[in-house]
Amino acid sequence: MNEANPESAKAIEDAYQQLKSSAESAGYQLNPDIDFTIELIKRLLVNENRYGYSACPCRLASGVKADDLDIICPCDYRDPDLAEYDACYCGLYVSQSVVAGKKAIAPIPERRPPVAQRKNAVPLKTGISSSDRLPVWRCKVCGYLCARGEPPELCPICKAKKERFELFPL
């Protein structure tokens, strides 16, 4: 997102085009309801202006970046919510099925753990048990690797589709 005045129509349009382009090039889709999407982008710009980072427009940010890293858009919860509910928590990102009109967005439960649980989370550097580890997916076309619950819809490097990914043994 850019740092322009969030009130400016040009800043909003630029932010929309920039987000749409980067989303699509990485295999993601923005909500096709343009008015709804623009409203979320306005709120992202307001948050960026207020906090110095684009905190999720649907969650209460603390104002402390280190405590909000998981909800800087796109948040840590986008991909699992897309896989399970066809949309992120705010509905800014949606699945291809929603874009195609085959599915509707339903209310999405909050996946972000409560603050106490987040504070007690074991830092990655001190080790993570193998049962907590995300699976690693490999694009069979270009070799791109990513660790996430599901393979991406589209490889961000070579644009191969989801079905061209395989589990990468660790």
Ligand code: SF4
């Ligand atoms: S829920 Fe959607 S809009 Fe909110 S931070 Fe996550 S990806 Fe961005």
